[in-house]
Amino acid sequence: MKRIHELLENKKENSLAIQDFDNKNYSYSHLKKMSSQLAQALRNHGIKGGDKVVVVSENSAMYAACLFGLSEIDAWSVLVNARQSKTELDSIIKHSKAKCVLFTTRASQQAEDHAKNLSASTIADIDCGPIVCTPIYNQKAEKVIDDGEQVATLLYTTGTTSAPKGVMLTHNNLLFNSENSANHIGLNHNDKVLGVLPGTHIYCLASAFLPVIFAGGSIQFVPRFKPDEVLGFLRDGITRFPGVPQMFASIIELLDKNNEILSPAVRKIVVENKIDLEKVRGSGKEGRILKGDLISMMGENPQPSERKIKYGQEERIKMSRLRQTIAKRLKQAQENAALLTTFNEVDMLSLIHISEPTRLLSISYAVF
Numbered sequence: 001m002k003r004i005h006e007l008l009e010n011k012k013e014n015s016l017a018i019q020d021f022d023n024k025n026y027s028y029s030h031l032k033k034m035s036s037q038l039a040q041a042l043r044n045h046g047i048k049g050g051d052k053v054v055v056v057s058e059n060s061a062m063y064a065a066c067l068f069g070l071s072e073i074d075a076w077s078v079l080v081n082a083r084q085s086k087t088e089l090d091s092i093i094k095h096s097k098a099k100c101v102l103f104t105t106r107a108s109q110q111a112e113d114h115a116k117n118l119s120a121s122t123i124a125d126i127d128c129g130p131i132v133c134t135p136i137y138n139q140k141a142e143k144v145i146d147d148g149e150q151v152a153t154l155l156y157t158t159g160t161t162s163a164p165k166g167v168m169l170t171h172n173n174l175l176f177n178s179e180n181s182a183n184h185i186g187l188n189h190n191d192k193v194l195g196v197l198p199g200t201h202i203y204c205l206a207s208a209f210l211p212v213i214f215a216g217g218s219i220q221f222v223p224r225f226k227p228d229e230v231l232g233f234l235r236d237g238i239t240r241f242p243g244v245p246q247m248f249a250s251i252i253e254l255l256d257k258n259n260e261i262l263s264p265a266v267r268k269i270v271v272e273n274k275i276d277l278e279k280v281r282g283s284g285k286e287g288r289i290l291k292g293d294l295i296s297m298m299g300e301n302p303q304p305s306e307r308k309i310k311y312g313q314e315e316r317i318k319m320s321r322l323r324q325t326i327a328k329r330l331k332q333a334q335e336n337a338a339l340l341t342t343f344n345e346v347d348m349l350s351l352i353h354i355s356e357p358t359r360l361l362s363i364s365y366a367v368f
Helices: 004-008 028-045 061-073 086-096 109-117 171-185 202-215 227-234 245-257 264-273 291-298 306-311 321-339
Strands: 016-019 025-027 052-057 076-081 100-103 121-126 129-133 151-156 166-170 192-195 218-221 240-243 344-347
Touching: 004 028, 004 061, 004 171, 004 202, 016 028, 016 061, 025 028, 028 061, 028 121, 028 129, 052 061, 052 086, 052 109, 061 076, 061 218, 076 086, 086 109, 086 151, 086 166, 100 109, 151 171, 151 202, 166 171, 166 202, 171 202, 192 202, 192 227, 202 218, 202 240, 227 245, 240 245, 264 291
Parallel strands: 016 218, 052 076, 052 100, 076 151, 192 218, 192 240
Antiparallel strands: 016 025, 100 129, 121 129, 151 166, 240 344
């Protein structure tokens, strides 16, 4: 393969590729058709190979069609999050020397607002929405390279420590990363990824969206993170959830609020005895279910553990000042390290268990 749109080739035509933010489904053949239609509309508009096209977007099928359609033309896609300010967008358009700007107006009110500010109009319609584009700007096209070293996308840094910088990623870059990410994670055609991280960021683009397309799986696009909505998706067929720690913390907070987080001891009793938690009235803080609540309900005390039989009752000894200082320093180091973490991956099949009868959710993630 020399271009990222070739990832859509040799897939089962009717298999699901995208479940959009509005719950519309698009198969691989449908996505391929929409991408080609968008490519033709842009050609008619005046875009050719080597041109740079800014895509102001949020997660949606239109975002995917723009990415693959521009690849068909050999144009560069300059991905910009619709939530960026007018000043930031104007700066990127000027610095990138873009030939025009596309907007995912159906998926984002902010994208629609930017489109109005830049006098964009609808140049064509495809099944996932209108192709909203600005007039053509007078900019020179870059040289087109026939092999995979052709630039696929231009991503700008957020400018946290200095002015934003454009990073050129070739088709080879993205194809290599999508294949190796898919193989490393173990993605296959049965996987369904939750795409809630912004597709305009390198992580979601190269380690979530393109890998699942490479594997022939599907992605559920979600433009904005809402804990209750995401939790619903996790309980409805999602197998992989790339996210950031703040997302997981929000989900855990929601579960805690809904009294769905159980202590290990309570969880063990619930699973072993197949207890329906709807019938248990918790006596803990804010109705939390305690171990004693389950014991009272069952009317019997569980057998002591082998450890307790062998070693007796656990004895707690107050830590010395030295041990307290060491523990404090270790905790600080752990918290500081977590702040440096950018993105995390959760394997939903093996690490997240959601059981409707007992309403349990166990969350874990590996740091990359």
